[in-house]
Amino acid sequence: MFRLPRFFNVVRRTLCTSAEDMGKKGTFFYAVRKGFRPGVYNTWDECKQQVDKFPSAVFKKFATEEDALAFVRSQAKAPFTGRSEGCDPEVLPPRNIPSSSKVVLLGSKRTHEDFEDEGESSVKRVKLIEPPKPTASAVSSDGFTYMGDAVVVYTDGCCSANGKIGARAGIGVYWGRDHPLNVAERLPGRQTNQRAELQAACKALEQAIEMNFKRVVLYTDSKFTINGC
Template sequence: MKRSFYAVARGKNPGVYKTWPECEKQVKGYTNARYKKFENEADALAFIDRYKDIGKKKVLCVVYYIYSVSGVIKNASVERWVAEGVPVVYTDGSCFGNGMAGCKAGYGVFWGDNHPDNLSEPLDRGPPTNNRAELTAVIRALEQAEKRGYKRLVVRTDSNLLIQSMSVWIHSWRRNNWKTASGTDVQVCITFSRISGHVGVYGNEKADELARSGAERYSSHRCDAKTRF
């Protein structure tokens, strides 16, 4: 039986889908959706790269702070955001043996099943730490969103560092002209939505898999040891 590949260049979650029902879910009700059926995956990916939304405007991140609602409520919220056309990305970092000699770090970015922008990479700069991997994952996701011209974005992460940064510390940083309590420059300014890690949230689990895969390919020669966080 001949396989088909449904390319969604503009839709709720751009990517390559193997069945029409899956593709239809991503384009139905989406303004100016662009999609096409192909006989091979390479052509489908080329179509996405050609027609994906590219814009010159910077990313405007939509921030949703979620602290104590149930997993069902949170997943329902994501479905609502997707229905409104807001891209949702999951990010995660991983470090095997974090804080110990010989540790390995990597990061993952998950936009959706078969999405061409999904990333699984080893940490390529700085010493390998879990926090550095978490931050790198979010930075890469924001860079991808900017290239696609997204005007709204929801970044979902289970990183406590990012949660504290954007929900608590950010207010004092702003008052202090983007300085920390010790007077040093704040290095990271990221907006995000909080999720609990390893509780069965699909996107988070996929981002974790990508991060672990990236960490497994980590080589110590990639990173210097001049700075650490």
């Protein structure tokens, strides 16, 4: 499942006031591109709740809803590079909202060793299909977020000094704020960024199988992982 959209719900509210009238009356739309729940909000207080204490939050005020929505949906695609930042052991909300997503239909379980080879010839382990509309996602009382009948999860991997002696890599799996299944741990074996990204995705899918989920929307910022599936 995969990167998942700059995905989350864009909050759309129907307003009867025209753009011209809104400007005159001082009504604004607050667009959150990167925050706890990306979307468009009508008040600063609502916007602040989504960006306050969120790492590298991206938000802006607009006079029209159209411009605000365009800002939320326009995420520049940066070139892919292996990251070299240190790994924060704390599990935080996803730092990036994906631009596209896929649904994983879970099948037979495989071991992590199946992904040891970082070549592009790895055997495909999942079938990818187009997901339901992202606006259908919602947090359930069980603590999971769903998109239709598929559960949503975010994964990430990082490696400091990637490709060098003394490299240290870690993986992260994020199911929701303070969720008991969240993972932040050291990567076993070879310490590389690509292995960390793959291991994080494998960990999330294994957890989903253990929880008897049949469909999963998995968000990752790793092009290597996406292309490998």
